[in-house]
Amino acid sequence: MTTETTAEPFHGRTLVIDSATEACSVALFENDALLAGDFRMLGRGHAEALVPMIAQLPDRGRAARIVVALGPGSFTGVRVGLAAARALALAWGSEVIGYSTLAMVSAIARDQAGAVPVATAMTGGHGEWFIEGFAKDGSVTRPLTSLRPDAAAAAVTEEVVAGTQAQALVAARGNGTALAIWPDARAFPLLPAHALTADTRPLYGRAPDAKLPGGLPGPQG
Template identity: 80%
Template sequence: MTEATDAPFGGLTLVIDSATEACSVALFDGDRLVAGEFRMLGRGHAEALVPMIAALPDRGRAPRIVAALGPGSFTGVRVGLAAARALALAWGSEIAGYSTLAMVAAIARDQAGNVPVGVAMTGGHGEWFIEGFAGDGNVARPLVSLRPEAAAASAIETVIAGTQAEALVTARGSGTALPVWPDARAFPLLPAAALTSDTRPLYGRAPDARLPGGLPAPGN
Protein backbone atom coordinates (compact mmCIF):
# COMPACT_ATOMS: atom_id res chain seq x y z
CA MET A 1 0.00 0.00 0.00
CA THR A 2 1.06 3.58 -0.60
CA GLU A 3 1.38 5.57 2.59
CA ALA A 4 -1.06 8.46 2.82
CA THR A 5 0.35 11.97 2.97
CA ASP A 6 0.29 14.25 6.00
CA ALA A 7 0.42 11.44 8.58
CA PRO A 8 0.33 11.68 11.52
CA PHE A 9 -2.64 14.02 11.23
CA GLY A 10 -3.38 16.50 13.99
CA GLY A 11 -6.89 17.59 13.02
CA LEU A 12 -10.30 15.96 12.98
CA THR A 13 -10.64 12.62 11.19
CA LEU A 14 -13.85 10.76 10.35
CA VAL A 15 -13.32 6.99 10.08
CA ILE A 16 -15.82 4.72 8.33
CA ASP A 17 -15.69 0.91 8.41
CA SER A 18 -18.56 -0.99 6.78
CA ALA A 19 -16.64 -3.66 4.85
CA THR A 20 -17.86 -6.65 6.92
CA GLU A 21 -21.01 -7.63 8.80
CA ALA A 22 -19.89 -5.09 11.39
CA CYS A 23 -20.43 -1.38 10.81
CA SER A 24 -18.63 1.34 12.74
CA VAL A 25 -17.88 5.06 12.58
CA ALA A 26 -15.60 7.23 14.68
CA LEU A 27 -14.57 10.87 14.94
CA PHE A 28 -11.04 11.59 16.17
CA ASP A 29 -9.24 14.76 17.17
CA GLY A 30 -5.67 13.68 16.48
CA ASP A 31 -5.53 10.27 18.15
CA ARG A 32 -8.24 11.12 20.72
CA LEU A 33 -11.61 9.48 20.16
CA VAL A 34 -14.28 12.20 20.22
CA ALA A 35 -17.22 9.88 19.55
CA GLY A 36 -17.91 6.58 17.82
CA GLU A 37 -20.33 3.72 17.37
CA PHE A 38 -19.99 0.02 16.53
CA ARG A 39 -22.89 -2.20 15.41
CA MET A 40 -23.10 -5.81 14.30
CA LEU A 41 -25.55 -5.45 11.41
CA GLY A 42 -25.05 -8.44 9.14
CA ARG A 43 -27.02 -6.55 6.48
CA GLY A 44 -28.48 -3.09 6.04
CA HIS A 45 -25.26 -1.05 5.98
CA ALA A 46 -26.67 1.34 3.37
CA GLU A 47 -29.58 2.25 5.65
CA ALA A 48 -27.58 2.44 8.89
CA LEU A 49 -24.31 4.12 7.92
CA VAL A 50 -25.42 7.68 7.14
CA PRO A 51 -27.52 8.03 10.34
CA MET A 52 -24.55 6.71 12.35
CA ILE A 53 -22.32 9.40 10.82
CA ALA A 54 -24.98 12.08 11.31
CA ALA A 55 -25.19 11.21 15.02
CA LEU A 56 -21.54 12.21 15.53
CA PRO A 57 -20.66 15.73 16.75
CA ASP A 58 -21.17 18.29 13.97
CA ARG A 59 -22.58 15.39 11.90
CA GLY A 60 -19.07 13.95 11.60
CA ARG A 61 -17.67 16.81 9.54
CA ALA A 62 -13.88 16.58 9.32
CA PRO A 63 -11.07 17.74 7.02
CA ARG A 64 -9.91 14.11 6.66
CA ILE A 65 -12.05 11.04 5.99
CA VAL A 66 -10.62 7.52 6.17
CA ALA A 67 -12.56 4.45 5.02
CA ALA A 68 -12.07 0.69 5.04
CA LEU A 69 -11.26 -0.53 1.53
CA GLY A 70 -11.96 -4.22 2.14
CA PRO A 71 -11.64 -7.05 1.51
CA GLY A 72 -15.00 -8.08 2.81
CA SER A 73 -18.56 -7.72 1.61
CA PHE A 74 -18.69 -6.28 -1.93
CA THR A 75 -21.76 -4.25 -0.95
CA GLY A 76 -20.36 -3.12 2.40
CA VAL A 77 -17.10 -1.96 0.86
CA ARG A 78 -18.91 0.06 -1.79
CA VAL A 79 -21.36 1.60 0.69
CA GLY A 80 -18.57 2.85 2.93
CA LEU A 81 -16.47 4.22 0.08
CA ALA A 82 -19.47 5.90 -1.57
CA ALA A 83 -20.30 7.68 1.69
CA ALA A 84 -16.67 8.70 2.22
CA ARG A 85 -16.31 10.05 -1.31
CA ALA A 86 -19.60 11.95 -1.21
CA LEU A 87 -18.75 13.59 2.11
CA ALA A 88 -15.21 14.39 0.99
CA LEU A 89 -16.61 16.12 -2.10
CA ALA A 90 -19.21 18.05 -0.09
CA TRP A 91 -16.77 19.13 2.63
CA GLY A 92 -13.61 19.49 0.55
CA SER A 93 -11.95 16.87 2.74
CA GLU A 94 -8.86 14.74 2.19
CA ILE A 95 -9.70 11.05 1.75
CA ALA A 96 -7.64 7.96 2.52
CA GLY A 97 -8.21 4.26 3.10
CA TYR A 98 -6.92 1.15 4.84
CA SER A 99 -7.18 -2.62 4.54
CA THR A 100 -9.81 -4.36 6.66
CA LEU A 101 -7.31 -7.07 7.53
CA ALA A 102 -4.73 -4.48 8.62
CA MET A 103 -7.29 -3.08 11.07
CA VAL A 104 -8.02 -6.55 12.46
CA ALA A 105 -4.29 -7.20 12.84
CA ALA A 106 -3.78 -3.87 14.62
CA ILE A 107 -6.52 -4.63 17.16
CA ALA A 108 -5.13 -8.14 17.69
CA ARG A 109 -1.58 -6.86 18.18
CA ASP A 110 -2.87 -4.42 20.77
CA GLN A 111 -4.45 -7.33 22.65
CA ALA A 112 -1.60 -9.81 22.22
CA GLY A 113 1.40 -7.52 22.72
CA ASN A 114 2.76 -6.51 19.30
CA VAL A 115 3.49 -10.04 18.14
CA PRO A 116 3.19 -11.33 14.55
CA VAL A 117 -0.47 -11.93 13.66
CA GLY A 118 -2.13 -13.94 10.94
CA VAL A 119 -5.57 -12.73 9.91
CA ALA A 120 -8.32 -15.03 8.66
CA MET A 121 -11.58 -13.42 7.55
CA THR A 122 -14.66 -14.82 5.83
CA GLY A 123 -14.37 -14.50 2.06
CA GLY A 124 -16.59 -15.54 -0.81
CA HIS A 125 -17.55 -18.98 -2.12
CA GLY A 126 -16.38 -20.74 1.04
CA GLU A 127 -12.90 -19.23 0.94
CA TRP A 128 -11.09 -17.20 3.60
CA PHE A 129 -9.07 -14.03 3.20
CA ILE A 130 -5.63 -14.67 4.71
CA GLU A 131 -2.80 -12.23 5.36
CA GLY A 132 0.20 -12.15 7.71
CA PHE A 133 1.46 -9.14 9.67
CA ALA A 134 4.76 -8.63 11.47
CA GLY A 135 5.08 -7.42 15.04
CA ASP A 136 5.32 -3.81 13.82
CA GLY A 137 2.05 -4.13 11.91
CA ASN A 138 3.56 -4.23 8.43
CA VAL A 139 2.56 -6.92 5.94
CA ALA A 140 4.66 -10.09 6.22
CA ARG A 141 2.58 -12.43 4.00
CA PRO A 142 0.48 -11.05 1.12
CA LEU A 143 -3.29 -11.11 1.00
CA VAL A 144 -4.74 -14.23 -0.65
CA SER A 145 -8.13 -15.92 -0.79
CA LEU A 146 -7.91 -19.66 -0.04
CA ARG A 147 -10.04 -22.66 0.79
CA PRO A 148 -10.03 -23.32 4.56
CA GLU A 149 -7.66 -26.30 4.41
CA ALA A 150 -5.12 -24.35 2.34
CA ALA A 151 -5.50 -21.33 4.59
CA ALA A 152 -4.78 -23.41 7.69
CA ALA A 153 -1.70 -24.89 6.06
CA SER A 154 -0.35 -21.49 5.02
CA ALA A 155 -0.78 -19.63 8.33
CA ILE A 156 2.57 -19.66 10.17
CA GLU A 157 1.80 -17.20 12.98
CA THR A 158 0.95 -18.43 16.47
CA VAL A 159 -1.71 -15.74 16.95
CA ILE A 160 -4.57 -15.79 14.44
CA ALA A 161 -7.19 -13.03 14.43
CA GLY A 162 -10.44 -12.40 12.60
CA THR A 163 -13.83 -13.92 11.95
CA GLN A 164 -12.35 -17.31 11.00
CA ALA A 165 -9.56 -17.31 13.60
CA GLU A 166 -11.14 -19.97 15.80
CA ALA A 167 -11.90 -22.21 12.82
CA LEU A 168 -8.36 -21.89 11.49
CA VAL A 169 -6.72 -22.62 14.85
CA THR A 170 -8.99 -25.64 15.28
CA ALA A 171 -8.16 -26.92 11.79
CA ARG A 172 -4.45 -26.40 12.34
CA GLY A 173 -4.51 -27.85 15.83
CA SER A 174 -2.41 -25.13 17.48
CA GLY A 175 -2.20 -21.44 18.19
CA THR A 176 -4.21 -18.67 19.83
CA ALA A 177 -7.43 -17.40 18.25
CA LEU A 178 -8.64 -13.82 18.63
CA PRO A 179 -12.10 -13.48 17.02
CA VAL A 180 -11.65 -9.77 16.24
CA TRP A 181 -13.91 -7.62 14.05
CA PRO A 182 -12.71 -4.40 12.38
CA ASP A 183 -13.70 -1.30 14.37
CA ALA A 184 -13.32 2.33 13.28
CA ARG A 185 -12.82 3.32 16.92
CA ALA A 186 -9.46 1.49 16.87
CA PHE A 187 -8.09 3.67 14.06
CA PRO A 188 -5.08 5.03 16.04
CA LEU A 189 -3.76 1.46 16.38
CA LEU A 190 -3.05 1.28 12.63
CA PRO A 191 0.58 1.82 11.60
CA ALA A 192 1.09 4.84 9.35
CA ALA A 193 2.07 2.55 6.46
CA ALA A 194 -1.43 1.02 6.50
CA LEU A 195 -2.96 4.26 5.21
CA THR A 196 -3.17 4.83 1.49
CA SER A 197 -4.36 7.66 -0.73
CA ASP A 198 -5.47 5.05 -3.30
CA THR A 199 -9.09 4.48 -2.31
CA ARG A 200 -10.04 1.87 -4.89
CA PRO A 201 -11.87 -1.11 -3.34
CA LEU A 202 -9.70 -3.99 -2.18
CA TYR A 203 -11.70 -7.10 -3.02
CA GLY A 204 -9.05 -9.72 -2.30
CA ARG A 205 -10.12 -12.11 -5.04
CA ALA A 206 -10.93 -12.08 -8.74
CA PRO A 207 -14.44 -10.89 -9.68
CA ASP A 208 -17.11 -13.50 -10.34
CA ALA A 209 -18.86 -11.66 -13.18
CA ARG A 210 -17.08 -11.88 -16.54
CA LEU A 211 -17.75 -10.58 -20.02
CA PRO A 212 -17.73 -12.82 -23.11
CA GLY A 213 -14.16 -13.88 -23.77
CA GLY A 214 -13.36 -14.17 -20.06
CA LEU A 215 -12.67 -10.50 -19.34
CA PRO A 216 -13.69 -9.21 -15.85
CA ALA A 217 -16.85 -7.12 -15.81
CA PRO A 218 -16.19 -3.41 -15.19
CA GLY A 219 -16.67 -2.26 -11.61
CA ASN A 220 -15.89 -5.67 -10.09
Protein backbone atom coordinates (compact mmCIF):
# COMPACT_ATOMS: atom_id res chain seq x y z
CA MET A 1 0.00 0.00 0.00
CA THR A 2 1.31 3.47 -0.86
CA THR A 3 2.42 5.42 2.18
CA GLU A 4 1.98 8.92 0.75
CA THR A 5 0.81 11.03 3.68
CA THR A 6 -0.78 14.35 4.43
CA ALA A 7 1.73 15.81 6.89
CA GLU A 8 0.92 19.53 6.71
CA PRO A 9 -1.59 20.90 9.26
CA PHE A 10 -5.07 21.06 7.76
CA HIS A 11 -7.19 24.16 8.25
CA GLY A 12 -10.89 23.80 7.63
CA ARG A 13 -13.52 21.13 8.04
CA THR A 14 -12.83 17.41 8.03
CA LEU A 15 -15.46 14.68 7.89
CA VAL A 16 -14.25 11.34 9.30
CA ILE A 17 -16.01 8.08 8.43
CA ASP A 18 -15.27 4.73 10.09
CA SER A 19 -17.53 1.77 9.25
CA ALA A 20 -14.88 -0.95 8.88
CA THR A 21 -15.80 -2.97 11.99
CA GLU A 22 -18.88 -3.84 14.06
CA ALA A 23 -18.79 -0.20 15.16
CA CYS A 24 -19.89 2.66 12.92
CA SER A 25 -18.85 6.23 13.64
CA VAL A 26 -18.72 9.65 12.01
CA ALA A 27 -17.27 12.95 13.16
CA LEU A 28 -16.99 16.50 11.87
CA PHE A 29 -14.01 18.65 12.83
CA GLU A 30 -13.12 22.31 12.40
CA ASN A 31 -9.34 22.14 12.26
CA ASP A 32 -8.73 19.74 15.20
CA ALA A 33 -11.83 20.73 17.18
CA LEU A 34 -14.70 18.24 17.24
CA LEU A 35 -17.95 19.91 16.15
CA ALA A 36 -20.15 16.80 16.38
CA GLY A 37 -19.90 13.04 16.15
CA ASP A 38 -21.78 9.77 16.52
CA PHE A 39 -20.66 6.27 17.49
CA ARG A 40 -22.87 3.18 17.29
CA MET A 41 -22.24 -0.51 17.80
CA LEU A 42 -24.22 -1.92 14.88
CA GLY A 43 -22.76 -5.31 14.09
CA ARG A 44 -24.61 -5.17 10.77
CA GLY A 45 -26.59 -2.58 8.87
CA HIS A 46 -23.83 -0.05 8.17
CA ALA A 47 -25.20 0.66 4.70
CA GLU A 48 -28.53 1.74 6.13
CA ALA A 49 -27.14 3.70 9.09
CA LEU A 50 -24.09 5.54 7.74
CA VAL A 51 -25.63 8.17 5.46
CA PRO A 52 -28.30 9.22 8.02
CA MET A 53 -25.55 9.53 10.65
CA ILE A 54 -23.60 11.86 8.36
CA ALA A 55 -26.74 13.84 7.52
CA GLN A 56 -27.31 14.58 11.21
CA LEU A 57 -23.94 16.38 11.49
CA PRO A 58 -23.76 20.19 11.15
CA ASP A 59 -24.20 21.27 7.51
CA ARG A 60 -25.00 17.59 6.80
CA GLY A 61 -21.31 16.81 7.26
CA ARG A 62 -20.07 18.93 4.36
CA ALA A 63 -16.29 19.30 4.52
CA ALA A 64 -13.33 20.14 2.33
CA ARG A 65 -11.56 16.97 3.46
CA ILE A 66 -13.03 13.51 3.98
CA VAL A 67 -11.02 10.91 5.90
CA VAL A 68 -12.17 7.29 5.78
CA ALA A 69 -11.15 4.01 7.42
CA LEU A 70 -9.66 1.63 4.85
CA GLY A 71 -9.76 -1.53 6.99
CA PRO A 72 -8.85 -4.20 7.72
CA GLY A 73 -12.24 -5.30 8.97
CA SER A 74 -15.58 -6.21 7.49
CA PHE A 75 -15.42 -6.44 3.69
CA THR A 76 -18.89 -4.87 3.42
CA GLY A 77 -18.24 -2.24 6.08
CA VAL A 78 -15.04 -1.06 4.43
CA ARG A 79 -16.76 -0.81 1.05
CA VAL A 80 -19.73 1.09 2.49
CA GLY A 81 -17.46 3.70 4.06
CA LEU A 82 -15.35 4.14 0.96
CA ALA A 83 -18.40 4.42 -1.31
CA ALA A 84 -19.91 7.12 0.90
CA ALA A 85 -16.63 9.05 1.11
CA ARG A 86 -16.07 8.96 -2.64
CA ALA A 87 -19.66 9.93 -3.47
CA LEU A 88 -19.62 12.88 -1.08
CA ALA A 89 -16.19 13.98 -2.30
CA LEU A 90 -17.48 14.01 -5.88
CA ALA A 91 -20.52 16.05 -4.89
CA TRP A 92 -18.61 18.53 -2.73
CA GLY A 93 -15.27 18.66 -4.58
CA SER A 94 -13.51 17.39 -1.46
CA GLU A 95 -10.18 15.67 -0.92
CA VAL A 96 -10.34 12.03 0.24
CA ILE A 97 -7.63 10.40 2.34
CA GLY A 98 -7.58 7.21 4.36
CA TYR A 99 -6.18 5.49 7.42
CA SER A 100 -5.77 1.98 8.78
CA THR A 101 -8.34 0.74 11.29
CA LEU A 102 -5.53 -0.73 13.39
CA ALA A 103 -3.64 2.57 13.39
CA MET A 104 -6.73 4.23 14.86
CA VAL A 105 -7.08 1.53 17.54
CA SER A 106 -3.42 1.87 18.49
CA ALA A 107 -3.71 5.67 18.68
CA ILE A 108 -6.67 5.41 21.07
CA ALA A 109 -4.73 2.85 23.13
CA ARG A 110 -1.69 5.14 23.43
CA ASP A 111 -3.99 7.93 24.57
CA GLN A 112 -5.30 5.65 27.34
CA ALA A 113 -2.10 3.85 28.31
CA GLY A 114 0.53 6.49 27.61
CA ALA A 115 3.24 6.66 24.95
CA VAL A 116 4.06 2.95 24.94
CA PRO A 117 4.39 0.30 22.21
CA VAL A 118 1.02 -1.23 21.38
CA ALA A 119 -0.04 -4.40 19.61
CA THR A 120 -3.45 -4.49 17.99
CA ALA A 121 -5.63 -7.58 17.77
CA MET A 122 -8.91 -7.34 15.87
CA THR A 123 -11.48 -9.82 14.64
CA GLY A 124 -10.59 -11.05 11.16
CA GLY A 125 -12.15 -13.52 8.79
CA HIS A 126 -12.26 -17.32 8.93
CA GLY A 127 -11.60 -17.39 12.68
CA GLU A 128 -8.35 -15.44 12.38
CA TRP A 129 -7.24 -12.21 14.06
CA PHE A 130 -5.68 -9.16 12.45
CA ILE A 131 -2.55 -8.18 14.36
CA GLU A 132 -0.05 -5.35 13.93
CA GLY A 133 2.62 -3.79 16.12
CA PHE A 134 3.11 -0.07 16.72
CA ALA A 135 5.90 1.91 18.39
CA LYS A 136 5.17 4.57 20.97
CA ASP A 137 5.14 7.21 18.19
CA GLY A 138 2.60 5.23 16.16
CA SER A 139 5.01 3.94 13.53
CA VAL A 140 4.60 0.31 12.47
CA THR A 141 7.02 -2.16 14.09
CA ARG A 142 5.37 -5.41 12.98
CA PRO A 143 3.37 -5.44 9.73
CA LEU A 144 -0.29 -6.25 9.45
CA THR A 145 -1.03 -9.95 9.21
CA SER A 146 -3.94 -12.33 9.76
CA LEU A 147 -3.25 -15.32 12.00
CA ARG A 148 -5.04 -18.06 13.88
CA PRO A 149 -5.50 -17.11 17.56
CA ASP A 150 -2.73 -19.38 18.86
CA ALA A 151 -0.24 -18.07 16.30
CA ALA A 152 -1.29 -14.48 17.00
CA ALA A 153 -0.76 -14.94 20.73
CA ALA A 154 2.72 -16.34 20.07
CA ALA A 155 3.64 -13.51 17.68
CA VAL A 156 2.61 -10.56 19.85
CA THR A 157 5.30 -9.43 22.32
CA GLU A 158 4.06 -5.99 23.39
CA GLU A 159 2.81 -5.58 26.98
CA VAL A 160 -0.22 -3.55 25.88
CA VAL A 161 -2.66 -5.18 23.45
CA ALA A 162 -5.63 -3.23 22.09
CA GLY A 163 -8.63 -4.09 19.97
CA THR A 164 -11.68 -6.30 19.81
CA GLN A 165 -9.63 -9.46 20.49
CA ALA A 166 -7.20 -7.91 22.99
CA GLN A 167 -8.69 -9.64 26.02
CA ALA A 168 -8.73 -13.02 24.27
CA LEU A 169 -5.13 -12.63 23.12
CA VAL A 170 -3.84 -11.60 26.54
CA ALA A 171 -5.72 -14.51 28.12
CA ALA A 172 -4.24 -16.95 25.59
CA ARG A 173 -0.73 -15.56 26.14
CA GLY A 174 -1.09 -15.49 29.91
CA ASN A 175 0.23 -11.97 30.49
CA GLY A 176 -0.11 -8.35 29.45
CA THR A 177 -2.61 -5.50 29.57
CA ALA A 178 -5.71 -5.74 27.39
CA LEU A 179 -7.64 -2.69 26.17
CA ALA A 180 -10.95 -3.52 24.50
CA ILE A 181 -11.09 -0.77 21.87
CA TRP A 182 -13.09 -0.23 18.68
CA PRO A 183 -12.07 2.39 16.12
CA ASP A 184 -13.87 5.71 16.62
CA ALA A 185 -14.00 8.58 14.12
CA ARG A 186 -14.25 11.05 17.01
CA ALA A 187 -10.68 10.11 18.01
CA PHE A 188 -9.26 11.25 14.67
CA PRO A 189 -6.92 13.94 16.15
CA LEU A 190 -5.05 11.17 17.99
CA LEU A 191 -3.81 9.71 14.69
CA PRO A 192 -0.23 10.71 13.80
CA ALA A 193 0.12 12.46 10.45
CA HIS A 194 2.13 9.56 9.03
CA ALA A 195 -0.91 7.28 9.49
CA LEU A 196 -2.82 9.16 6.77
CA THR A 197 -2.53 8.10 3.15
CA ALA A 198 -3.70 9.40 -0.21
CA ASP A 199 -4.01 5.79 -1.42
CA THR A 200 -7.62 4.96 -0.59
CA ARG A 201 -7.73 1.39 -1.83
CA PRO A 202 -9.25 -1.02 0.72
CA LEU A 203 -6.70 -2.44 3.14
CA TYR A 204 -6.98 -6.20 3.58
CA GLY A 205 -5.23 -8.23 6.20
CA ARG A 206 -5.24 -11.59 4.48
CA ALA A 207 -4.72 -13.17 1.06
CA PRO A 208 -7.60 -13.47 -1.42
CA ASP A 209 -10.16 -16.17 -0.62
CA ALA A 210 -10.40 -17.31 -4.22
CA LYS A 211 -8.89 -16.79 -7.61
CA LEU A 212 -10.68 -15.74 -10.75
CA PRO A 213 -10.20 -17.61 -14.04
CA GLY A 214 -6.67 -17.12 -15.27
CA GLY A 215 -5.23 -16.99 -11.77
CA LEU A 216 -6.23 -13.43 -10.95
CA PRO A 217 -7.06 -12.80 -7.26
CA GLY A 218 -10.71 -12.65 -6.32
CA PRO A 219 -12.42 -10.66 -3.54
CA GLN A 220 -10.61 -10.45 -0.24
CA GLY A 221 -12.10 -10.42 3.22
